[in-house]
Amino acid sequence: MGTILDTVVIGGGAMGSAAAWALARRGRQVTLLEQFGPGHHIGASHGTTRNFNPGYHRPEYVAMLAEGVALWDELEQDSGEQLLARTGIVNHGPDPQLALIQAALTGAGLQAEFLRPEEAAERWRGIRFDQQVLHMPDGGQLNPEAALPAFQRLAAARGAEIRHHTRVVDLAIMDDGVRLTLEAEGAANGTEVVTAAQAVVTAGGWTEKLLSGAAGSGKLRFPRLRVTQEQPAHFRVADEGAVWPGFNHMPGTGPTYKGWYSPVYGMRTPGEGIKAGWHGAGPEVDPDRRSFLPEPVQLAALQDYARTWLPGVDADSLEAISCTYTSTPDEDFILDRIGPVVIGAGFSGHGFKFTPVVGRILADLATGTRPAPQIFSASR
Numbered sequence: 520m521g522t523i524l525d526t527v528v529i530g531g532g533a534m535g536s537a538a539a540w541a542l543a544r545r546g547r548q549v550t551l552l553e554q555f556g557p558g559h560h561i562g563a564s565h566g567t568t569r570n571f572n573p574g575y576h577r578p579e580y581v582a583m584l585a586e587g588v589a590l591w592d593e594l595e596q597d598s599g600e601q602l603l604a605r606t607g608i609v610n611h612g613p614d615p616q617l618a619l620i621q622a623a624l625t626g627a628g629l630q631a632e633f634l635r636p637e638e639a640a641e642r643w644r645g646i647r648f649d650q651q652v653l654h655m656p657d658g659g660q661l662n663p664e665a666a667l668p669a670f671q672r673l674a675a676a677r678g679a680e681i682r683h684h685t686r687v688v689d690l691a692i693m694d695d696g697v698r699l700t701l702e703a704e705g706a707a708n709g710t711e712v713v714t715a716a717q718a719v720v721t722a723g724g725w726t727e728k729l730l731s732g733a734a735g736s737g738k739l740r741f742p743r744l745r746v747t748q749e750q751p752a753h754f755r756v757a758d759e760g761a762v763w764p765g766f767n768h769m770p771g772t773g774p775t776y777k778g779w780y781s782p783v784y785g786m787r788t789p790g791e792g793i794k795a796g797w798h799g800a801g802p803e804v805d806p807d808r809r810s811f812l813p814e815p816v817q818l819a820a821l822q823d824y825a826r827t828w829l830p831g832v833d834a835d836s837l838e839a840i841s842c843t844y845t846s847t848p849d850e851d852f853i854l855d856r857i858g859p860v861v862i863g864a865g866f867s868g869h870g871f872k873f874t875p876v877v878g879r880i881l882a883d884l885a886t887g888t889r890p891a892p893q894i895f896s897a898s899r
């Protein structure tokens with residue numbers, strides 16, 4: 520019959536680690552299963568920087584931002600680690616939503632002010648601005664390589680079992696729980712069968728594969744998940760004296776934006792340079808069959824962008840990064856429960872800032888405390 524567990528969390532990336540922390544804090548017995556080792560670079564949660572960009576106006580996200588500020592604080596207190604560097608964030612370009620964002624953030628008690636391009640250029644000379652700039656001082660950079668071990672360490676300290684190098688190769692959904700077949704390093708004959716009252720599935724780019732292949736998955740309906748291989752790059756800092764906020768640059772129409780693939784996001788990564796990247800423009804991939812190699816035309820276009828808009832970097836000296844986005848058609852997350860399965864997926868390129876809040880929502884769904892906001896429903 521194998522081991523019977525309470526809650527298994529499948530996937531030890533950002534969201535699974537946060538769910539394990541949130542459940543362990545509520546005294547639930549949690550087992551976190553991760554197919555790769557700690558700190559692996561094969562999913563979406565590696566590296567030392569992610570923007571905590573408050574640039575949202577929809578009420579559900581604005582509420583999650585405010586809660587996120589408090590929960591990242593709590594995690595910093597609990598872990599004794601600095602996880603959020605408050606460098607501020609600037610969003611600029613002809614984006615009609617900036618005024619909505621400013622109103623929504625100030626309404627929620629978060630700071631947001633418009634600056635003239637000259638003012639912004641004076642403060643941040645590494646970036647070129649040509650029109651409206653929204654400055655959000657509460658924003659900054661989060662550090663995944665410190666945050667994930669902190670979530671897992673604190674969850675383990677409260678009794679959670681954290682199992683790396685353990686891949687769920689089969690999932691069966693039953694009325695009263697789930698049965699999992701695990702491929703675990705060191706397991707007697709290579710596989711092990713466990714059952715659990717419920718599973719929290721936070722498998723990132725592997726979610727659709729795992730769930731659509733599951734016995735009993737006929738009951739599961741959720742938006743299509745598109746996995747892309749994204750390729751931002753770290754550019755060498757050319758102006759050591761420049762101060763860097765996180766930044767997002769929205770394109771408009773016309774020759775100025777010729778050759779752009781999407782909005783550009785970026786930030787300073789201490790010790791590695793200035794990260795800049797296209798958002799969600801990478802090729803669709805199977806997460807188990809990736810090249811990890813940058814697509815050269817896109818990379819060249821990113822260098823052109825840096826030459827024009829990032830005077831503070833050396834556009835010819837760069838290191839490409841490879842990472843996956845898992846996106847739904849409407850770019851909203853999936854946070855929902857179907858029978859014994861709780862799903863946390865579709866975090867695209869904007870999920871990390873919400874990680875502890877997603878953990879809280881997944882724990883609420885797993886403990887039946889409260890539903891997730893409707894915009895995240897799997898049946899939308």
Ligand SMILES: Cc1cc2nc3c(=O)[nH]c(=O)nc-3n(C[C@H](O)[C@H](O)[C@H](O)COP(=O)(O)OP(=O)(O)OC[C@H]3O[C@@H](n4cnc5c(N)ncnc54)[C@H](O)[C@@H]3O)c2cc1C
Pocket residue numbers: 529530531532533534535552553554555561562563564565568569570571572685686687688721722723724725726729749750751784796842843844863864865866867868869870871872873
């Ligand atoms: C280049 C890039 C830049 C980004 N920038 C930002 C940013 O500036 N701000 C922001 O807020 N967000 C950003 N994001 C988004 C953010 O990083 C992701 O949304 C987030 O990390 C997703 O976490 P996850 O836990 O869903 O996925 P993952 O980290 O991929 O975790 C899924 C885990 O599940 C494991 N797994 C899968 N299948 C199995 C199985 N069968 N058995 C066991 N384990 C399994 C995988 O190995 C993996 O570790 C960025 C993402 C990328 C790629």
